[in-house]
Every structure is written in structure tokens, then in C-alpha cells.
Amino acid sequence: MPSQFDPPSGTRDFLAAELSRREHAFEVIRSVFGSYGFEPLQTPAFERLDVLLGKYGDEADKLVFKILRRGEHEASGEADLAMRYDMTVPLARVAAAYGSQLPMPYKRYAMGPVWRADRPGKGRYREFTQCDLDTLGSSSMLADAEVLSAVHDTLAALGLSNFSIQLNSRQVLQGLLEAFKVGPDAGPGVLSTLDKLDKLSPAEVTGELAERGLTESTAAELVEVVLARDAAQQLSVMLKPTARGPAGLEQVAKILDLVGPQLPPERIGFAPRMVRGLSYYTGPIWEVTAPGVPGSLAGGGRYDNLIQQLGGPDIPATGGSLGIERILLMQPAAGEPAHSQLDVAVPVLDQDLAGQSFGLAATARAAGLRAGVYLGGSGKLGRQLKWASDAGARWALIYGRNEQADATVTVRDMVTGEQSAVPVSGLAGYLADLALAGQAGQRPA
Amino acid sequence: MPSQFDPPSGTRDFLAAELSRREHAFEVIRSVFGSYGFEPLQTPAFERLDVLLGKYGDEADKLVFKILRRGEHEASGEADLAMRYDMTVPLARVAAAYGSQLPMPYKRYAMGPVWRADRPGKGRYREFTQCDLDTLGSSSMLADAEVLSAVHDTLAALGLSNFSIQLNSRQVLQGLLEAFKVGPDAGPGVLSTLDKLDKLSPAEVTGELAERGLTESTAAELVEVVLARDAAQQLSVMLKPTARGPAGLEQVAKILDLVGPQLPPERIGFAPRMVRGLSYYTGPIWEVTAPGVPGSLAGGGRYDNLIQQLGGPDIPATGGSLGIERILLMQPAAGEPAHSQLDVAVPVLDQDLAGQSFGLAATARAAGLRAGVYLGGSGKLGRQLKWASDAGARWALIYGRNEQADATVTVRDMVTGEQSAVPVSGLAGYLADLALAGQAGQRPA
Numbered sequence: 001m002p003s004q005f006d007p008p009s010g011t012r013d014f015l016a017a018e019l020s021r022r023e024h025a026f027e028v029i030r031s032v033f034g035s036y037g038f039e040p041l042q043t044p045a046f047e048r049l050d051v052l053l054g055k056y057g058d059e060a061d062k063l064v065f066k067i068l069r070r071g072e073h074e075a076s077g078e079a080d081l082a083m084r085y086d087m088t089v090p091l092a093r094v095a096a097a098y099g100s101q102l103p104m105p106y107k108r109y110a111m112g113p114v115w116r117a118d119r120p121g122k123g124r125y126r127e128f129t130q131c132d133l134d135t136l137g138s139s140s141m142l143a144d145a146e147v148l149s150a151v152h153d154t155l156a157a158l159g160l161s162n163f164s165i166q167l168n169s170r171q172v173l174q175g176l177l178e179a180f181k182v183g184p185d186a187g188p189g190v191l192s193t194l195d196k197l198d199k200l201s202p203a204e205v206t207g208e209l210a211e212r213g214l215t216e217s218t219a220a221e222l223v224e225v226v227l228a229r230d231a232a233q234q235l236s237v238m239l240k241p242t243a244r245g246p247a248g249l250e251q252v253a254k255i256l257d258l259v260g261p262q263l264p265p266e267r268i269g270f271a272p273r274m275v276r277g278l279s280y281y282t283g284p285i286w287e288v289t290a291p292g293v294p295g296s297l298a299g300g301g302r303y304d305n306l307i308q309q310l311g312g313p314d315i316p317a318t319g320g321s322l323g324i325e326r327i328l329l330m331q332p333a334a335g336e337p338a339h340s341q342l343d344v345a346v347p348v349l350d351q352d353l354a355g356q357s358f359g360l361a362a363t364a365r366a367a368g369l370r371a372g373v374y375l376g377g378s379g380k381l382g383r384q385l386k387w388a389s390d391a392g393a394r395w396a397l398i399y400g401r402n403e404q405a406d407a408t409v410t411v412r413d414m415v416t417g418e419q420s421a422v423p424v425s426g427l428a429g430y431l432a433d434l435a436l437a438g439q440a441g442q443r444p445a
Numbered sequence: 446m447p448s449q450f451d452p453p454s455g456t457r458d459f460l461a462a463e464l465s466r467r468e469h470a471f472e473v474i475r476s477v478f479g480s481y482g483f484e485p486l487q488t489p490a491f492e493r494l495d496v497l498l499g500k501y502g503d504e505a506d507k508l509v510f511k512i513l514r515r516g517e518h519e520a521s522g523e524a525d526l527a528m529r530y531d532m533t534v535p536l537a538r539v540a541a542a543y544g545s546q547l548p549m550p551y552k553r554y555a556m557g558p559v560w561r562a563d564r565p566g567k568g569r570y571r572e573f574t575q576c577d578l579d580t581l582g583s584s585s586m587l588a589d590a591e592v593l594s595a596v597h598d599t600l601a602a603l604g605l606s607n608f609s610i611q612l613n614s615r616q617v618l619q620g621l622l623e624a625f626k627v628g629p630d631a632g633p634g635v636l637s638t639l640d641k642l643d644k645l646s647p648a649e650v651t652g653e654l655a656e657r658g659l660t661e662s663t664a665a666e667l668v669e670v671v672l673a674r675d676a677a678q679q680l681s682v683m684l685k686p687t688a689r690g691p692a693g694l695e696q697v698a699k700i701l702d703l704v705g706p707q708l709p710p711e712r713i714g715f716a717p718r719m720v721r722g723l724s725y726y727t728g729p730i731w732e733v734t735a736p737g738v739p740g741s742l743a744g745g746g747r748y749d750n751l752i753q754q755l756g757g758p759d760i761p762a763t764g765g766s767l768g769i770e771r772i773l774l775m776q777p778a779a780g781e782p783a784h785s786q787l788d789v790a791v792p793v794l795d796q797d798l799a800g801q802s803f804g805l806a807a808t809a810r811a812a813g814l815r816a817g818v819y820l821g822g823s824g825k826l827g828r829q830l831k832w833a834s835d836a837g838a839r840w841a842l843i844y845g846r847n848e849q850a851d852a853t854v855t856v857r858d859m860v861t862g863e864q865s866a867v868p869v870s871g872l873a874g875y876l877a878d879l880a881l882a883g884q885a886g887q888r889p890a
Contacts, residue, residue, distance in 0.1 A: 005542035005756070008526055011489035013539055015546070016553075019485050035810045037787040037817035037836065040464050044456035044572050045490060045528075045558060046510075065491075066513040068524050070562045077522015079513050081453055083490075094458055097450035101460070103786060103835060105820045108461075113490060117515045127489050138820035142799055146818065149803070153810075258803045311450070341548060342482040354587055358703045362594070365480045372482035373591065375550045375583035390548060391482065 010118070010126025017339035022129075025158055025328060026111060029131060032154040033109045036146060038133055041108040043090035045083060045115075052082040055089050055310055063116045065126075083115040087132040087321075092310035095136055099313060105137035111324075123325065133300075134319025136307060141251055144284045144302055144318045145258035151288065151298050151320055152263060159332045163290040163297060166271035169252050170281050170301075172235065175245020176272065179238050180222050186213055188279075194226060195275035198289070202227060226273040235272060251284045280306045286320070293330060298322045340392020343438065344371040344431070345414075347384035349400040360397045360409060360427070367431035369438075371397075389414055395434065397427075455563070455571025462784035467574075470603055470773060471556060474576060477599040478554045481591060483578055486553040488535035490528060490560075497527040500534050500755055508561045510571075528560040532577040532766075537755035540581055544758060550582035556769075568770065578745075579764025581752060586696055589729045589747055589763045590703035596733065596743050596765055597708060604777045608735040608742060611716035614697050615726050615746070617680065620690020621717065624683050625667050631658055633724075639671060640720035643734070647672060671718040680717060696729050725751045731765070738775060743767045785837020788883065789816040789876070790859075792829035794845040805842045805854060805872070812876035814883075816842075834859055840879065842872075 007013050014022065030040065046067055053061055066079035073080075084090060087110040095106065111131040120126055133150060135143040148165065155163055177187045193208045200208075202223045209219035225234050232249065239245025252270050259268060276285045276299060283302030290297060300320020308314040344364040348357045357373045364371035372391070374384045381398070388396045398410040398419075408421040411430065422430045452458050459467065475485065491512055498506055511524035518525075529535060532555040540551065556576040565571055578595060580588040593610065600608055622632045638653045645653075647668045654664035670679050677694065684690025697715050704713060721730045721744060728747030735742060745765020753759040789809040793802045802818045809816035817836070819829045826843070833841045843855040843864075853866040856875065867875045 003542065005538050007489050007538075007542075008491060008493050011491070013489070013535075013542070014485075014487040015539075015543065016484035016486070019487050023485070035815050036806075037815055039461035039786055040459075040468075041461070042459040042464050044452050044458070045560070046453060046456070046572075048453050062516065065515070065526075066519070067528070068511040068513050068522075070510070071507065074511070075522075077513075077520075081510075083512070090458075093450050093452075094460075097448065097452075097458070098460065107786070107817070115490070127491075135820065140820050140822070142793065142803070142818055143820045145803065146820070149807070258800050261800065261804060262807050341484055341552070348587065355703050355706065358587070358590065358594075359706060361481075362707050365598075370480050370482055372552070373587055375580065375585050375588045375591070377585070 008126070010120035010124075012125065012127070016341075020339060022328060025324075025331065026129075028157050029111065029154050029322070029324075030109075032157050033133060033150060035153075036107070036150045038107045038109045038150065039103075041091070041094060041110050042112065043084070043087075043094060043110070045113070046081040047084065047090060047093070049080055049082045051093055051311070052085060052089060056085060060085070063118055065115045065117055084113075085116060086114055087112075087130055088134075088306070089310050091132070091134060091136075092307045092312035095307055095312040095315065102136075105135050105143065107135045109133045123329065125325065129324045131322040131324050132319060133322075134317060136317045137315045138318070139304065139316040141254045141284070142258065144251075145255045147300060147318055147320055148255065148268075148286055149259050149262060151300070151322065152259070152267065154322065155288065155297065155327070158327060160290070160297075160327065160330060163288055164266060165268040165286055165288050166274045167252055167255060167268060167284065167286045168271050168274045169248035169284045171244040171248025171283065172239070172252065172272055173248070173275060175235075175239035175242035175248055176222070176226070178242040179245065180214070180218055182214070190214065190222075191275045192277075194222070194273050195277075197223070197227065197273040223273075231272050232270050248283075255284055276301060280309070283318070290330065293326065295326065296323060297327055297330070338392065340394075341370070342372050342388075342391045342393040343369040343395065343435075345384075345388030345391055345393035345396045346371060346373045347381060347388065347396060347398055348374045349379060349381060349384070349398070351379075353399060353401075353404065356399055356404070357397075360399060363428050364397065364431050367428060368435045369431060385412075385414075394438065453571070455565030455569075457570065457572070461786075465784060467773060470769075470776065471574075473602050474556065474599050474767070474769075475554075477602050478578060478595060480598075481552070481595045483552045483554045483595065484548075486536070486539060486555050487557065488529070488532075488539060488555070490558070491526045492529065492535060492538070494525055494527045496538055496756070497530060497534055501530060505530070508563055510560045510562055529558075530561060531559055532557075532575055533579075533751070534755050536577070536579060536581075537752045537757035540752055540757040540760065547581075550580050550588065552580045554578045568774065570770065574769045576767040576769045577764060578767075579762060581762045582760045583763070584749065584761040586699045586729070587703065589696075590700045592745060592763055592765055593700065593713075593731055594704050594707060596745070596767065597704070597712065599767065600733065600742065600772070603772060605735070605742075605772065605775055608733055609711060610713040610731055610733050611719045612697055612700060612713060612729065612731045613716050613719045614693035614729045616689040616693025616728065617684070617697065617717055618693070618720060620680075620684035620687035620693055621667070621671070623687040624690065625659070625663055627659070635659065635667075636720045637722075639667070639718050640722075642668070642672065642718040668718075676717050677715050693728075700729055721746060725754070728763070735775065738771065740771065741768060742772055742775070783837065785839075786815070787817050787833075787836045787838040788814040788840065788880075790829075790833030790836055790838035790841045791816060791818045792826060792833065792841060792843055793819045794824060794826060794829070794843070796824075798844060798846075798849065801844055801849070802842075805844060808873050809842065809876050812873060813880045814876060830857075830859075839883065 065083040067081035069080045113127050114130045182190050189212050206219045206223050280303045281301040282304045285301030287296045288298040302318040304316040307317050346357045346361045348354050361371040361373050396412040407424050410419050411422050412419045510528040512526040514525045559575045627635050634657050651664045651668050725748045726746040727749040730746030732741045733743040747763040749761040752762050791802045791806045793799050806816040806818050841857040852869050855864050856867050857864045
């Protein structure tokens, strides 16, 4: 039941444990993208309304969060700004704004929240992280292959293994339509039906194609060829006389040639039935799926005209998007250390010795350990050790009147309960050793 | 002159070089905060309008970016959501929402963009990063001292040295008003005049105090005592008979006692003239300033009633804010390596050998180097080496027909121009050595 203190519908608060897990994944992604020479780009959370609207189609425009004008204009009820809906429109604006300041080709990634006023649902949010990787200014298939390779390496680095990449080309699809004599009016419908082969049976898709005007036999043949094990071979014959088919098959072959050798063979394959919804793709297209996971983990392709259509310069472009929220759900949780706030907890048994406790915590931090003093009101050791334990501390540094008299600190192992008296003068070295041992322990053997 | 491709007024696009510099600073901050056991918290970019409005006062409410209702309600011109204006109101909501799930005390930091429809100006933005550090649920001065110590260590870790912390307490100020017989009506005005002693001369402030109804001699005495070198001593006598003064002086002494030993002596001091604008502080208050820098680098204090006033539970709280944008401007730039995209550039001299070039880049990445292949259309080595140089690459891996015949790779040092023929079979080891040497080179001796 939603309470008045919940975050707005479709948004989330991230407390430390989950946020750390997310940030760790983001760091892995940044690291892989960076290893390919992709640069980060960060644009504002909102754009001018006219920059965003009309770029996504009418349905999507309704999902844009619009920001009311301010001051005397607020009463107009009009909006002048809108929250970022994706990373592509801002990219086109940046390409137009900074043109010659950008490296060419411009290989950039953008990772951050986008906002869509979709109906919130299971795993669907109004504020969610989007992660895009694009290369502007190269028409080479090497650019497409590089994006795909980086996406693959990212998923692998995130610990995913059971996924595969379906590769196709819009030219292959155009060739198919031409070879099967599907006219331009029926084309888009036929392709969107074909794309359902990941969810529906061949018979169901054949039936739907027949409803779209294909003869039963043509429909059955089309379904058969796109699902054939030797589709590439069959299509190389079948699409030969078409205007664009051969070029599309060449794109697919080239990319498989470039990316394939680095990947396990089952990870990537030609999937002539794969269409992808968006109309703006102009060349190779691809999708990453995993068995049992609805939808795709990542997807992308070449879109040579889009940057100009969005107001940017006329440059070729290719790229893709990671479905971060879905990927995070799939990430194996095993091996993750439990979240803790502190390595070292420092009780304060006597307020007159609080300064010394403060100093002990500073000594622990200087040794590379996370350390904090007890901030509560109780003077009881038992209560304070409970706090230390709740904070996930591995050690407690106890310093009371007895320790003061002996010039020692009692170092308590919070797991075993063992205690050692360490001379104050030797504490820094002692803690540095603990820190090193702790790091060694965290690494897998 | 603003162009249609500029980001909205008061916002910024961050390209790679600046973004990397910012992210590096954020990472330093996270690391220091984490070393004190502060946990990260991330809340949505927007809150429900009723959560935000009425919390900051009328003037501030006008600066809130409001989000128009959607769908059929859009035409109403009404807003139902508002963009995050600070990190404190969301903290109060989180404290109310997650109460017992949070560790107690709850030590959290929040770092991210906030949005204010202020008039943009030099160094003043409508989208800027705010960084808050707060401890909820402790009324101990140790909590105040810990926040202050963490803020100090953060600024030091960011490379700042020429800064100092002014410490005061609201109780000291109340004691001062009582000792100087300033009534409750005149109190706030007198304090805000006193606060101008960081900008105006003592004579000017004395004059302004007189205008506020103090006698010339009282005004002069008040200014003298708050500026005195031995203010703590003078005030301990002067405030003794007041209701709250002695408690305030004790707070200040306690915090200096806890924090002082870890800091250079000139870094922190009692500043009884320091007031801070916000009315909600209830105990110790502090500000970090640097000579020649207008305003403060950081500021904060104890606000024991605010979380409840903002809709949260009735818990004591203390914390502060780093003025990140200002701090970033002050950060010493020296020692920063120039931004580069790649360590290793891989030319593609022959499209038939592109697969091998792709593989060479993968080998370099496996060795921990950032690597990319040439994506342009030129087949000329000179042109491709120009690209390698522009990308900041340290080495180029050249593989053409000659290298193929010899089963070698030509490794070119992009700085010296020296070239070595490395056997393909030994390349992985060779690159791993280069990567190690490069890392060693990046560290200061």
C-alpha cells in the first residue's frame, strides 16, 4: 500500500546496499566501454521542449515529462522544457553544437537516468537508467562490429553467460520483401509479423502472414527460409537478384567475421527473422537475448540518417543500448560480500576519552580502513558492541581507563570475539597489517 | 551567442575531459565519506509537489522546477511533481519511509544534481551537483565533529590546502543577544549584520548595528568581542549569566577538542561572528572559507527539529553541504594527465586484414590497455597515424601484408616514433609489460 512517504509512482529510492550493487555494475560498464576508447558524455536532465518533441512520434511524445514555465509565466500552464526521454536526441544536439571540437569518429557512451511517463509496472519504471554506446562519423562495418564486441564484453564482464546475439541487416529484410514480391504497403506489416517468430510458433506466424495478403505457400516458404539452419546459404542464392539483399548479407558476413573469432560460437548468429521495431535503422541490426528472459538485454544497429533528422549534422552512425534494469536483475548475486558500513568500530566508553576514540578512528582510516566512532548515548560496552556488529564492523577498537593506564588499545575481532592488547604506539602498523590481510581475504584464490 | 544547439539556459553538457575530471573528484569524495562509514543514498530526480512545496519558504518555492501533469490532465496546466531542489527534503522523506530499515544513527551522503530556476550567472547554474553529508539520530557532539572531520579530509583529499573552518554555535549567538540585551525582534537583524564581518569593516558593521537600534558603544563592544583573539575567554565570562551561552561555548570547545588534534592549527577556529543564513540550525554551525574565494566552500550545522518539520520523524540531525561547483573551480589542475581516448591505436591498412586488426585490439584490451581500431575510410598509414596521435594513443599496432608474411606486429611508439617488430605469438606478453610500465609511469615517484 503506497504511503505518503513513498517516492513518486514509478521511481525508486536506492539505499546503500542496492545502490552499491548498481554503482559497481555501472563501473564495470564504464571500464569496458573505456577500454574500447568510448568517451563518456553527460547532458542535462532536461532539454528545451522543441528539441525533444516531434522526435519520437505522437505516442512517445505523450510520455515526455514536461516542465512548467516559471515565474510570471507559470500561470500560463505552458511547458518550455522537457525531461530527457532517451540519450539519442541529446547526442544529436551535442553533435550539432560541438561538431569540430569532438573527435571524429565520435565514440561516446552515455549512462544515466531517463524519464518516461509510462504506466509503471513490474520492472517498468518512470525513472530508469539508460546506457547507450554510439559511434558517429564512420560508415565502416568495423564500427558496427566494435559496438557489438563492446556490448558483448560488457555483458560478460557483468557475469552474464547465457546470452546470445542475433544479427541481421535492414538490407537483408528489404531483399526478402523484394524476393517474395511483397509490395511497399504490405512490407512493414509483414516484417513486424516475421519479428514475432521469437514468441509465436511458425504456424501462427504463417497464418498471420497469410492474413496480411501473402499466399499460404509464400508465407510458409518465407517462414521456412528465415528459420533455416543454412539461411545464409539459401538467402545468398535467393536474394542475389534483389537490389539490396546482397549488400545486407555482406554486412552480416563481415561483422560475423570481425566479431566471431573473439566469441564462443554459440554467442552470435545470423537471424534473418529479426527486425527490431524502430523504423530508423539503415543497415546492420542486432539484439541480445537470453533464454527465459522476455524481451532483449540489449539492441542496436546502424542509423545513418537519424542524427540529421534529429537536428544534428549529416553523419553516419551506429550504436546500441543496454537494458540496464533488466541486466541488473539477471546479474548473478553470488560472491557479493554482504553490505557493511564499517571495517572498524570505535566504542566511546568514557566521554572524557572521546578525543582519543576519535584519534583511533583517524588512525584506522589512515590505514585504509573504514572507521567510525559510537555516536549514541549509551555508555555500556555491550550496547556499543551490538552497534559495531550491526554496522558490519570486522574489528572494534576499545579504549577505556584501563587501556589508558597501560597505553594500549584492545583490538576485538568481532567475528571470533578474540581480543588483543596492542600498544598505542604500534596501532598504526597493526591496523595496516589487518587492512592488507583483509584485502587479500576478499580476493578469490 | 547562444545557439539553438546549446543546452538549456543554466545547464551544461559535459564532454569527456571535463566529465572525467568531475567524476574523479566525486570518486575522491565518495571514498572519504565511505571511510567514515557514511552510506550513499539516491532518491529520484523529482518528488511529489506537496512534498517539496512550502518547505523552503516563498522565495525558494518560486525557484522550484514543476512538472506538468500528463495525459488528459496536461491541459489543466497544473503541476503534480517537482524537481529535487536540495538533498534535505528527500532525506526527511526517506527517514519517514524507511525508519527501522535504516541503521541508527543513519549516516548518509547524497551526491547528485539538484535543479533551481535561479537566474543563471557566472558560476551559477540551474542544474548543479550538490553533495550533502548528514547524521540522523545522534545528539552527540561527536556526530558534529565527525561530519566536520570528514568534510575537512575530503577537501584535503581533493588537493585543497588554503582553507579554514569557522566554528560557532547558535547557543553562543543567543547568549550574545541576551548579554547585549538585544530583544527578540531585533535579534535576527543584529545577527545578520554581525555575519557581514567577513565582507565589511568593523566600523561599517558597527554603524549598521547602530542603525538597528544598538547604542554606538554597545555596537562597538559587540563587534570587538566577536573579533577578539581571545573571544572564547572573554565570552566565557560574558555569557556565564545567560541561559544558553555556556552550553554553546561547551559545544564549540568539545568539537575543537575532538577535531583539532588531527588538523593543522590554522585550519579551524572559533568564529563567534559567524551566523549562517538558514534559520533552522539549533546547535553548532560551521563554514569553510578560502582567502580570495567569495562565499563558502562548505557549510553546515546541527538541525535537531528540521527532519520532523519536513515531514520526517522527530530525530536529532547534524550535517553539511560541500559547494562542489566552487570546489571544482579551486582544485589544482597540476599533475592531471591530458585526456586521451586510447592507449593503443590499431590502424587498418588492408580491409582484408581488418579481422586481424580487430583481434590485435582485443589482445591489447586483455592486457589492460584501452584499444581501438581505425574506423575511417582512408587506407593511408600517415592519415591513420594522425588519427592515432589525435586519440592520444601511446602506441600503434601496425599489421599489414609484410607483417602477415613475417608473423609479426609492428609496435610503434607514438611519442618517439620508434618501431619494433614483435612476433604475433609474443604480443600479449609484450603488451602486458607495456601496460605495467605505463602504470608505473603514471604514479608520482
